[in-house]
Amino acid sequence: MTMAMKETALPDTMTAPETGEILTRSVRPFVVAYKGISLTVELPGYYPAGEGDGIHVGKDMEVVDVALRTLKEQVDGVPSPATIRRIRTKLNLSQRDAGALLKVGENAFDKYERGLVEPSGPTSQLIKVLDRHPEIADELR
Template identity: 60%
Template sequence: MATNDETLPETMISPESGKTQTRGVRPFTVAYKGESVVVDLPGYYPSGEGEGVHIGKDMAVVDQALRDLKDKADNGSASAHQASAVAAGGGRSVQGRRKRLRQI
């Protein structure tokens, strides 16, 4: 099946229900470690409620949103992690001790 939006058909038959689904976007919430963001997720959706079918690059917007949330969460805790490593004897203090040990 084609992966470029320009070549995707407007409709497809649902593999589960056998009903016609139409190409469109719906809001989708991406969450990670208590943070969340709502993205417009492209795909084939039934009229009304129901599960969509995502093909090709449809999930790229979700992947990017999740990467952004992970970066935000990890960068926020990175300085705390570095501080705890130094306090526990890690980080630069370990490098300094190793250098002194080699000099002896």
């Protein structure tokens, strides 16, 4: 982890705003479902001692986002940010160069790899083809 990515340490407890109950920082299993397929993730947050909903702050929900993208990749074939980054790196392209090669804009791959935007259907298909046939990149240039 780089220093720029380092998150400030969170306190061990917090008071629930609605009930005044003391919540403790921990993780709980959480099921992420998409089109009939599911993954269980360990969701960090502040939770009550017994049953009940937690409060999620900062980057807590990132594990849910990653799981959902993984499921969408399995079910719909939409490449996940990690897959997009892996293929771009395999092709030895910068994000800017990859955007120019696929004619999607110079900042598109930054957005794809950060999970802010999903590539369109044709772009997803081309990324997958380039993974299997990297030599096609030369033709696209």
